[in-house]
Amino acid sequence: MKATLTLHFESSSQLLKSLLSAEIRDSGLRLVATAHHGSPLELDAGLYRVTAVLENGAEQRHVVALEPGQRATLRLGIAAPLPAAPAHVDDAGFESLSAAIRLPLPVKRVVAGRLVAVRGAIETTASGDAHGFRTAGDGFAFAEFEHATRRWFVSLPVLTGGSVPGDGRDECTVRFDGDGRAAKPAARMSSWRTVASSVQQMLLQSRIEQVLAVADEATTALAEKYSDPAGAALGALLLHRVDRLAPLRGWVDNLARSFAWLVDARVLQAALAAQSESAAVRERGLSILLDCVRERALFTETHSLMLNLLRRWPDDDGLRERTSALGTIVAELGDIDWSALTLTTSQPLA
Amino acid sequence: MPVASVVPERLDAPGTHALVIGVSVYRHVLDAARQSVRGRDFAIEPLDSAARTAHRVASWLLARDYDAPLPPLASLRVLLSPQPGEIDTAAQDPRLANAPAATRANVREALRDFRKACESHRDNHAIVYVIGHGAQITKHGALLLLEDFASDDHDNLLDGALDVVDVHQALQNAAAARQQCWFVDVCRQHVDVDRALERLIGGIRLDKKPGNVEASPLFLAAMSDTQAFALRDGHSLLCDALIWALDDAAAARGPRTGLGQWHVPFGSLYEVLPQRVRELALSHGVEQFVEVGGVANPGVFHVYRDHPQVAVSIVVEPAAAQPLARLDLSDSRRRPVFSSTQWPATTRVRAGLYTIEVTATTRYQPYWLLVDFAPPRCEHHVVLEP
Numbered sequence: 150m151k152a153t154l155t156l157h158f159e160s161s162s163q164l165l166k167s168l169l170s171a172e173i174r175d176s177g178l179r180l181v182a183t184a185h186h187g188s189p190l191e192l193d194a195g196l197y198r199v200t201a202v203l204e205n206g207a208e209q210r211h212v213v214a215l216e217p218g219q220r221a222t223l224r225l226g227i228a229a230p231l232p233a234a235p236a237h238v239d240d241a242g243f244e245s246l247s248a249a250i251r252l253p254l255p256v257k258r259v260v261a262g263r264l265v266a267v268r269g270a271i272e273t274t275a276s277g278d279a280h281g282f283r284t285a286g287d288g289f290a291f292a293e294f295e296h297a298t299r300r301w302f303v304s305l306p307v308l309t310g311g312s313v314p315g316d317g318r319d320e321c322t323v324r325f326d327g328d329g330r331a332a333k334p335a336a337r338m339s340s341w342r343t344v345a346s347s348v349q350q351m352l353l354q355s356r357i358e359q360v361l362a363v364a365d366e367a368t369t370a371l372a373e374k375y376s377d378p379a380g381a382a383l384g385a386l387l388l389h390r391v392d393r394l395a396p397l398r399g400w401v402d403n404l405a406r407s408f409a410w411l412v413d414a415r416v417l418q419a420a421l422a423a424q425s426e427s428a429a430v431r432e433r434g435l436s437i438l439l440d441c442v443r444e445r446a447l448f449t450e451t452h453s454l455m456l457n458l459l460r461r462w463p464d465d466d467g468l469r470e471r472t473s474a475l476g477t478i479v480a481e482l483g484d485i486d487w488s489a490l491t492l493t494t495s496q497p498l499a
Numbered sequence: 500m501p502v503a504s505v506v507p508e509r510l511d512a513p514g515t516h517a518l519v520i521g522v523s524v525y526r527h528v529l530d531a532a533r534q535s536v537r538g539r540d541f542a543i544e545p546l547d548s549a550a551r552t553a554h555r556v557a558s559w560l561l562a563r564d565y566d567a568p569l570p571p572l573a574s575l576r577v578l579l580s581p582q583p584g585e586i587d588t589a590a591q592d593p594r595l596a597n598a599p600a601a602t603r604a605n606v607r608e609a610l611r612d613f614r615k616a617c618e619s620h621r622d623n624h625a626i627v628y629v630i631g632h633g634a635q636i637t638k639h640g641a642l643l644l645l646e647d648f649a650s651d652d653h654d655n656l657l658d659g660a661l662d663v664v665d666v667h668q669a670l671q672n673a674a675a676a677r678q679q680c681w682f683v684d685v686c687r688q689h690v691d692v693d694r695a696l697e698r699l700i701g702g703i704r705l706d707k708k709p710g711n712v713e714a715s716p717l718f719l720a721a722m723s724d725t726q727a728f729a730l731r732d733g734h735s736l737l738c739d740a741l742i743w744a745l746d747d748a749a750a751a752r753g754p755r756t757g758l759g760q761w762h763v764p765f766g767s768l769y770e771v772l773p774q775r776v777r778e779l780a781l782s783h784g785v786e787q788f789v790e791v792g793g794v795a796n797p798g799v800f801h802v803y804r805d806h807p808q809v810a811v812s813i814v815v816e817p818a819a820a821q822p823l824a825r826l827d828l829s830d831s832r833r834r835p836v837f838s839s840t841q842w843p844a845t846t847r848v849r850a851g852l853y854t855i856e857v858t859a860t861t862r863y864q865p866y867w868l869l870v871d872f873a874p875p876r877c878e879h880h881v882v883l884e885p
Contacts, residue, residue: 174753175852176830176831176832176851177753177806177831177850178752178753178851178852178871178873179754179755180752180753180754180756196831196852197852198852210871212852212869212870212871214869355769355770355773355774355791356769356770357716357766357769357791358764358765358766358769358797361796390639390792390793390795391794391796392711449638450638452638453637453638453639453640454637456636456637457637457640457664460665461665461668461707463707487635487637487638487790488788488790
């Protein structure tokens, strides 16, 4: 006899609700189905493990027992209260037989850095351990901090040019992660920017497969109506990394044209041009690339891509200019924190 | 010296082709045996376990099972530059006894033949593991310094370095192995060395051909300001984490449609390797962060012949309840699997869903719970209530 299981993903984003999925495995942990929000799933009665990666990148696992004829609903999401692991059996009902397993997120000690300058953004909140920022209206945003023996320069992923209203909220935060003097700043898009934040969180937690499953639709949504240019750029970088950006060449061009401050879009234009079979397109791409080298990227991945393109442009043309540009970047930018999401560089304090 | 495969090379059918390079010795850097004029600028210490780590990976590749969908091992090229006594020659697989040194000439030859092997059949798989001193010059890329780095016989400084990302990208083409997995276990050197190399264009590279592959993740062992660590008498943390994830089935996932065996998808490695390396590093009081780059699409890295076992430990609290308590573990069909009155109760079971039932006379309420035992081990605390 069959039972029916329906999953409900809790999210403020209808898009994420439709994109997130859960694995359903049987008692031998064989994959029997991949389930989406709201679609009833007919399963044989028995034990199942339900695993989902949520919009914040955390994994949630439930063991559920389906009785013959039962119609059960399981809610998944950071906003959904987890059923407490039951200490006893009181009936054969679904909730009492489900055991939720929360996987702990890594706990980091946080220290504060001193904000010494900010451009293109306004500091909205400053608690002991975090600085919140929103866009100042236009232009590229970055902040300078001092901590221990170093001065840090952090690109800020604020909502400059975005059509989503920030309403004065923190659009991104910077925290110093790590212990004591070794702590480093880390900028993050705020969680209320649900789709962009979800892509960010899944990336940060190495949920590569899950983020790729939502990347195309999420990135397109972020780029549509320019709702979140920074989030769109992050998604586009991810798609470029797995060779899936070329079909979206048109909106990369739009992004680059509409947001002159977003050097990331222009580097992506150059990267797509480098793959072209047309020498003229490649030549134009190299020109775009060389124009970018004096500007600061928003994401570390963009800066990395720029260095890669300078080193490995498919033509021998411009070797001298590329070598010179590399030298300029290395000399001027300071030490790069390759582990950071947004471009984060530092120099020793004088 | 030719860089032949250590197993009979098969290019007429789909196969797994592997390249492993480990460099512990640097002959031309500051204070080295044959210090060069150019090498005086590079104070690079010899490594204690890079070649041993590469040897360990090569041994694992020789010993592993290659069950479908993984094609059989069809070539394995190994280049090692060990320190004297670094590798236990008495215990080693004889096929690895005469591995050529990881010099520019040998690496170029090995790369040429490895590429030819990879491009011999679209359904090939490829595995690359390189370890030694290096420099991380982009978020997802690195240079591996070879044994003769900074030799005065080279035209350019980077002639003695392997541009791993360039080679990785060159093998992303329409003829190359459909699924590839790359591990770049390079130690980050002193910043001055990095900065000297960052601004240069060069290193051993390969031509890029059009097209791409299904999946080709690249695991980079270290980020800036974090080194890739290795145990002086052991192996690198990345190697230890990889072997742990595979041998202990820590990265295993159950069968899925179209693949009826437990296996390790690339997706598991994306999650498990960075976490495990960080744990290992922290246990030694240091930090290390693994970065995943390359074409990070789904793929299968390893297949298990048998259903993985899980080491289970169940503890009862409070301690006063232990002399009275009895554990009954049953499978999903309520068939008894294991019973115990000894605490902690330990056993090994097949991965899966189980029922834990603990009774302790009438002084405590009975406990019952459905649990998910996933490899490699599970510890469960049972708290009995009066």
